[in-house]
Amino acid sequence: MNGSLARGPAVDIDALWFAWAGADGILRTARFDTAEPLIRRTGAACDAVVPGHGPGRFLVVREGTVRPWTAATGDEWPPVDLPEGVHRLMEVPGGPGADTPHLLAAVPGALLRHGSGGWHVLEEPDAPVIALAWQFRRHRALAFTASGAVHGYDPATGLLEPSSPPSADRYRLALYDEILGGVWALPEERPDRAHFLRVEPGPPERVYDVALPAAAVGLGVSHSGEWLIVRARGEAPSAWLYNVNGARSFPAPPAMAVSAWPGAFTFDNHLVAVRDDEVQIVEIPARADVRAPGTALDIEVFWEARPRMHRASRVSGP
Amino acid sequence: MSHADRGDAYKPSRFNVVTRAEAGGLVIYNSMRGSIFRITPPTDDRVHDLLHNRNAVLRRDEDQGELFDALLDRGFLVDADHDELAAAEEVSARRKNRTDVLDLIIMPTEACNFRCHYCYEDFALGRMLTSVREGVRNLVRERHAATPLRRLTVSWFGGEPLVAFEVIEELSAFFLSFCEENGVEYSAAVTTNGYLLTEDVARRCLDLGITRYQITLDGPRDAHDASRYLIGGGRTYDTILANLDGMAALSDDFHVTLRTNFTSENDARVPELIDELARHFSGDARFDAIYRPVGEWGGPQDAETGAHSGKEAELRKLELCSHAADHGLSHGDDRMLRPHGSVCYAASPWSFVIRPNGVVNKCTVALRDERNAVGLLREDGDLGLNAERMGLWVDTDDTSDSGCQTCFFRPACQGAACPLVRLEEERRPCPPHKVWIGPTIETYAAMARRTARSKAAAG
Numbered sequence: 076m077n078g079s080l081a082r083g084p085a086v087d088i089d090a091l092w093f094a095w096a097g098a099d100g101i102l103r104t105a106r107f108d109t110a111e112p113l114i115r116r117t118g119a120a121c122d123a124v125v126p127g128h129g130p131g132r133f134l135v136v137r138e139g140t141v142r143p144w145t146a147a148t149g150d151e152w153p154p155v156d157l158p159e160g161v162h163r164l165m166e167v168p169g170g171p172g173a174d175t176p177h178l179l180a181a182v183p184g185a186l187l188r189h190g191s192g193g194w195h196v197l198e199e200p201d202a203p204v205i206a207l208a209w210q211f212r213r214h215r216a217l218a219f220t221a222s223g224a225v226h227g228y229d230p231a232t233g234l235l236e237p238s239s240p241p242s243a244d245r246y247r248l249a250l251y252d253e254i255l256g257g258v259w260a261l262p263e264e265r266p267d268r269a270h271f272l273r274v275e276p277g278p279p280e281r282v283y284d285v286a287l288p289a290a291a292v293g294l295g296v297s298h299s300g301e302w303l304i305v306r307a308r309g310e311a312p313s314a315w316l317y318n319v320n321g322a323r324s325f326p327a328p329p330a331m332a333v334s335a336w337p338g339a340f341t342f343d344n345h346l347v348a349v350r351d352d353e354v355q356i357v358e359i360p361a362r363a364d365v366r367a368p369g370t371a372l373d374i375e376v377f378w379e380a381r382p383r384m385h386r387a388s389r390v391s392g393p
Numbered sequence: 394m395s396h397a398d399r400g401d402a403y404k405p406s407r408f409n410v411v412t413r414a415e416a417g418g419l420v421i422y423n424s425m426r427g428s429i430f431r432i433t434p435p436t437d438d439r440v441h442d443l444l445h446n447r448n449a450v451l452r453r454d455e456d457q458g459e460l461f462d463a464l465l466d467r468g469f470l471v472d473a474d475h476d477e478l479a480a481a482e483e484v485s486a487r488r489k490n491r492t493d494v495l496d497l498i499i500m501p502t503e504a505c506n507f508r509c510h511y512c513y514e515d516f517a518l519g520r521m522l523t524s525v526r527e528g529v530r531n532l533v534r535e536r537h538a539a540t541p542l543r544r545l546t547v548s549w550f551g552g553e554p555l556v557a558f559e560v561i562e563e564l565s566a567f568f569l570s571f572c573e574e575n576g577v578e579y580s581a582a583v584t585t586n587g588y589l590l591t592e593d594v595a596r597r598c599l600d601l602g603i604t605r606y607q608i609t610l611d612g613p614r615d616a617h618d619a620s621r622y623l624i625g626g627g628r629t630y631d632t633i634l635a636n637l638d639g640m641a642a643l644s645d646d647f648h649v650t651l652r653t654n655f656t657s658e659n660d661a662r663v664p665e666l667i668d669e670l671a672r673h674f675s676g677d678a679r680f681d682a683i684y685r686p687v688g689e690w691g692g693p694q695d696a697e698t699g700a701h702s703g704k705e706a707e708l709r710k711l712e713l714c715s716h717a718a719d720h721g722l723s724h725g726d727d728r729m730l731r732p733h734g735s736v737c738y739a740a741s742p743w744s745f746v747i748r749p750n751g752v753v754n755k756c757t758v759a760l761r762d763e764r765n766a767v768g769l770l771r772e773d774g775d776l777g778l779n780a781e782r783m784g785l786w787v788d789t790d791d792t793s794d795s796g797c798q799t800c801f802f803r804p805a806c807q808g809a810a811c812p813l814v815r816l817e818e819e820r821r822p823c824p825p826h827k828v829w830i831g832p833t834i835e836t837y838a839a840m841a842r843r844t845a846r847s848k849a850a851a852g
Contacts, residue, residue: 089522108522130523211520212558212589254504254556255624256589271625276591282627298519299504300624319625320508343750344517 078207090342208251254300266290288324402473427731493543501560531774555589565601592639675721725840740809
């Protein structure tokens with residue numbers, strides 16, 4: 076999660092509801108706590124959608140405004156005008172009033188907070204904010220900048236705690252991984268690598284520097300922390316799954332190839348891709364200790380064989 | 394009426410164990426009382442004479458009246474007409490029929506920031522669903538409304554529970570206030586890898602009533618980091634030790650069990666760990682060490698873990714316990730030898746594992762076994778229990794096993810040390826400390842003696 080304004084899919088805090096805008100600009104939802112996913116075309120127009128702070132809750136962006144909306148009940152709140160140039164947006168808990176959402180937004184040159192009096196500048200960071208995320212276990216919002224600095228915002232106190240960049244590296248894309256408690260970030264100079272920076276409890280510190288299977292233009296992470304979704308531009312495969320524990324990459328499962336790029340993971344570790352009214356779902360091995368770097372993996376066995384958990388020792392030889 | 398006045402007939406308890414100690418003397422144990430005593434010469438021979446024949450009928454002899462009375466008071470001798478089997482059955486029935494307790498093992502997430510070499514879990518489920526959290530609250534409310542609870546015990550388990558600390562905070566706040574308002578005794582524990590247990594988090598845990606911690610270190614730094622690493626291989630030992638130091642600096646009352654899982658690969662290094670931990674925590678009675686052989690716990694990596702088993706593993710465990718006691722790290726926790734002490738939580742009808750998706754299990758090991766899915770917690774608190782599956786876990790015990798019914802260890806384990814073993818292997822699940830009871834009680838007697846001496850020396 077990084078708060079970027081996109082057509083989706085956005086995933087709610089329980090990872091049971093997905094929301095996205097189709098090519099026709101109409102908002103769709105799917106819920107995944109039933110035997111078959113329930114897909115619904117809401118009829119509401121939508122330019123972008125990001126997660127809200129509640130089960131089934133989303134922020135629906137349209138024509139310069141944002142409106143909190145709950146998929147399960149259809150409840151919606153009054154729209155809030157978005158600041159000019161907003162490129163990252165998130166909702167934090169503890170709003171100033173029932174009808175006034177507590178929002179953070181990143182615009183060029185500033186991190187803003189929306190409260191009862193409208194938008195206010197919280198901070199003017201040294202570099203553009205490239206990820207906004209909620210740290211559930213720390214009850215803080217995290218703003219990660221292109222310089223690698225982290226600004227932690229505590230909505231209970233309204234205080235912002237900045238940190239210094241850990242190195243001279245500059246980053247172009249980042250997302251927060253709740254499990255490892257850090258940020259996966261793509262360095263500007265090395266599009267085929269990703270850095271993992273631990274951001275709790277102390278200031279950001281680089282822990283991993285990993286080789287990605289392709290130059291990434293997009294990144295996602297599974298709720299188990301086991302997998303990164305690497306989105307690449309150009310020829311197929313345009314999407315890969317990178318196994319963090321085993322440091323191995325695999326082309327996205329075949330079922331995904333016919334659809335849009337893989338989107339996000341559900342609560343129970345299914346990879347979901349969406350396009351208009353179509354949803355593709357693949358159950359992903361939650362744990363794949365791939366321990367034989369440099370050898371080829373029997374990909375069909377890997378994805379299709381039972382039991383789902385599969386051992387690295389089953390890789391085929393070089 | 395004193396024993397001396399009665400002149401009745403007595404017999405040695407069927408729940409006695411009498412064993413010669415290597416260091417000399419005798420060690421005696423009774424599983425109905427959970428008591429262990431070391432008897433030194435010359436009394437050892439007299440005690441042996443009184444207890445060694447289970448079928449003997451004994452009368453109090455004035456020459457050894459004091460000794461006889463002591464054995465009688467401690468349950469090693471019982472009235473000749475005392476029905477010990479009925480008494481053991483009553484112990485078991487009393488446990489199973491309790492309606493005033495509720496034990497919940499809650500998994501706030503199945504995700505984990507570690508990828509331990511031997512772990513059996515697959516980490517497929519994320520943070521506990523909002524609706525399931527509401528279900529947990531309603532479960533406690535409904536249980537108390539149906540039959541008033543005297544005690545609520547919560548064990549936080551995972552995955553790594555502190556990964557979803559906000560779930561722990563949310564539910565703990567409810568448990569604390571509910572129990573306070575309703576006069577229910579509340580206690581909580583957490584099994585954590587310790588990596589996220591910073592001083593701030595520890596402080597918050599204590600404020601939330603979590604007073605018992607189990608944290609695993611598998612050896613000195615390099616050995617630990619080779620088996621208990623972050624997703625992606627990151628080192629963890631230094632962070633965990635720093636967090637433990639932070640806890641030691643707190644003045645609160647809590648208990649940390651430092652667990653070491655040993656295999657043939659790391660067990661030679663465990664004494665080094667004991668030496669290091671002793672430098673940090675020796676003399677702090679809040680820290681205790683235990684040792685467990687890695688078993689074949691299920692999951693895909695069983696064949697590669699170098700799992701220990703049988704006598705070799707049990708004797709090694711006792712050696713390590715003894716070594717830790719010598720370094721002030723183990724205090725001879727002999728709870729598993731007391732009545733109920735070796736009964737698995739899964740065997741009690743008032744104990745449930747609540748998974749992040751609301752699935753109700755009995756056992757925390759067989760997470761993918763359908764028989765273990767005994768219910769599905771609804772938002773209104775209904776557990777949706779399947780009586781047949783529940784019976785697999787709570788009824789397959791000493792009530793249906795004639796071997797267990799006559800076993801010396803029956804009050805401690807009640808044939809229910811591991812219902813999963815009965816289910817999977819259709820055999821009696823005797824716990825290893827029962828199988829190797831001689832060395833076990835000898836070790837614990839020695840540890841108790843050393844602890845008593847240390848306490849005496851400390852004034």
